[in-house]
Amino acid sequence: MVNEKNLFVAQVCHIQAAEPKGERFDPNQSDEQRRSYDNLILLCYPHHVETDDSKQYSTERLRLMKADHERVFGQKLFQIDERLLHKVSAEMERYWSHIDHLHREHHVVSELAIEIDVNATYLTLANQATALVTSMSEIQDYLIESERLKAEQEAATGTEPGPNDFEMLYLGLTNTITKLSVTLVQMEIRYLEEFIKLNPSDSAARQRLEERKSEFAQLATGAGYAD
Structure with a gap:
């Protein structure tokens, strides 16, 4: 997410594509659903490219990856010694x-x-x-x-x-x-x-x-x- 120069290099990615022909595109989704938080995931560029393989990275798998990450890091409270x-x-x-x-x-x-x-x-x-x-x-x-x-x-x-x-x-x-x-x-x-x-x-x-x-x-x- 952050490179060796301390620059933020992550990308906000769609789990289900925003456009037809995109990976995991769902025609039944509304535009509002496509840009909603639930349909977005933060990835570094290499992993963004890797997840273009929609067979290996299905909608369910990406949602599970996001949920697991949020459970471990997103809700972790700051702790003091x-x-x-x-x-x-x-x-x-x-x-x-x-x-x-x-x-x-x-x-x-x-x-x-x-x-x-x-x-x-x-x-x-x-x-x-x-x-x-x-x-x-x-x-x-x-x-x-x-x-x-x-x-x-x-x-x-x-x-x-x-x-x-x-x-x-x-x-x-x-x-x-x-x-x-x-x-x-x-x-x-x-x-x-x-x-x-x-x-x-x-x-x-x-x-x-x-x-x-x-x-x-x-x-x-x-x-x-x-x-």
Whole structure:
């Protein structure tokens, strides 16, 4: 159904042909019946050609093949390794508890610590990241407008150019970027912990999670606001 280049190469085939002279054509069928789901089967090209042998592949045989395949694969529910699910859940619960302890008790400058809510969901973090991006855009707009007004005033008065808006440029923008960086790392951890529950054999994702967990533990004790 899918080739080595990951291209879908299957064909939707008629069990009983859509046109006269076609394999297994039934003149008593209506056009609606010919194009209905019951009269269609998904085959790769080689098997499509092979089933042109209507003596070997009768209508009954093709319908049976389709029914057998659907019984085995079509109704098979997605299953998760519950043992691994509980293991990952317990592991991440311990991790977030540890992060909360580090952040509350061991931050290098607690009064300037970037806020971290260890119970924040992925959606909450995504909304927070979106808001921070908006804040960065607003800061940028403010700085552009501020510089434009300063330039106009200096040109009108003939004075020397003044200093840039230090507080907004070096504090506002810096703090927003820092907060956004922390939020994005936490978002990725939240995503990866759920992804691994569903894809336990993905070693690259597991390695990425461990790297991000280590990075976030450092942020929990070191990320702070510029003041």
